[in-house]
Amino acid sequence: MNTHHRSDKSRGTPVRKGLHPKNLHNQGYDFPALVKSHPALAPYVKPNAYGDLTIDFSDPLAVKTLNAELLKRYYNIVDWDIPEGALCPPIPGRADYIHCMADLVGLGHEQRSIKLLDIGTGANGIYPLLACQIYGWQCVGSDINAQSLENVATIITNNPTLKDRFTLRRQHDKNHIFEGIIQPGEFFDVSVCNPPFHASLDEALKGNQRKLNNLARNRGEQKAQTQSPTLNFGGLGAELWCKGGEQLFLKKLIRESQVYSTQCRWFSSLVSKADNVKPAKKLIRKLGAVEIREIEMKQGNKVTRVLAWTFM
Structure with missing residues (x-):
């Protein structure tokens, strides 16, 4: 995973270098x-067409079992679990996002004083969990889904060292992102977000089939052997799709960030669709941001x- 930074005014395509140097x-x-x-992982580990040991990353249960062991082995998080259908993301990529944000906010700052806000923490709570365990940050995770927050609360309970560093807040209004979450007088160093990137369930299912076919090709197969409605890496509705998809969500996120421009040093979001970057940057500039990083x-x-x- 490339972790190359460039400012808004830079030219050229970033050089892809793989995972962040600090990524475990x-x-x-x-x-x-x-x-x-973790013997429970054994049934899922098999050689691929090239003879390399791997798991079937199109199998949510296999990915969940792998994640649980990775979080325990490398990040001292025990009893991590998610409900069926919840988004089950690959750990290395999520860790890279946190490392990149540490590079962004860490210059001249004591890492343990950093405060992070995760918009849409989901049932997995992965970004705050990693930020707490890697850097010792203070974290707030927000979500609109009560079931998701209940699951993350259980993870926190199972890991007492997180109790004073990771708090949860419910977003009760689907039309707002930061409002009702960022409190008066509160300040965050960085906000992170993995926005829903599909505009409908049907679009999400079609996108999942493309992902299954890509994973099959990586295994040396022509295409996925089964046409399954099971969403790869899981994903409850609000985690994967919303009206207007990623583009509209980003627009709302950016517009509302201006309202809280003095309460968060760096706002950020994953952008899965390359076509959404240019209009997002245009809006950010229009709203008066002083620096943009891609x-x-x-x-x-x-x-x-x-x-x-x-904006600072």
């Missing part, structure tokens, strides 16, 4: 060691961008 997963997965410490990240065949902006 730079050398890939040590499946023999993972299986030895950070391109690459893991395997997937390229993701983080867009970050500040």
Whole structure:
């Protein structure tokens, strides 16, 4: 995953260099060691067409089992679990986002004084969990789904060291993102977000089938053997799709960020669709941001961008 930074005024395409230098997963997965410490993973680990040990990343249960062991082994998070259908993201890519934000806000700052806001923390709570465990940050996770927050609360309870560093807040108004979450007089160093990127359930299912086919090709197969409605990496409705999709969500996020421009140093969001970057930057500039950063990240065949902006 590329972690190359560039400012809004830079030219050229970022050079892709793989995972962030501080990412603990730079050398890939040590499946023999993972299986030895977590035997429940064994049934999912098999050689691919090239003879390399792997799991079927189109199987949400396999990904969840791998995630649970990665979080325990590398980040000292025990008993991590998510309900069926919840988004189950790959850990290395999520860790990269946090490392990139640490680069962004960490200059001249004591890392343990950093405060992060996660918009749409989901049932997995992955960004605050990683930020707490890697950097010792103070984190707030917000979500509109009560069931998701209840699950993250259970994870926090299972890991007492998180109790004073990771708090949860419910967004009760679907028309707002920061309002009702950022409190008067409160200040965050950075906000992160993995926005819903589909405009409908049907679009999400079609996108998932493309992902299944891509994963199949990576395994040396022509295409996915089954046409399954199961969403790869899981994903409850609000986590994967919303009216207007990623583009409209980003527009709302950016517009509302201006209202809280003095209460958060860096706003940021993943942008899955490359076509959404240019209009997002245009709106950010229009609203008066003083700096915009585009950070391109690459893991395997997937390229993701983080867009970050500040009014300060």
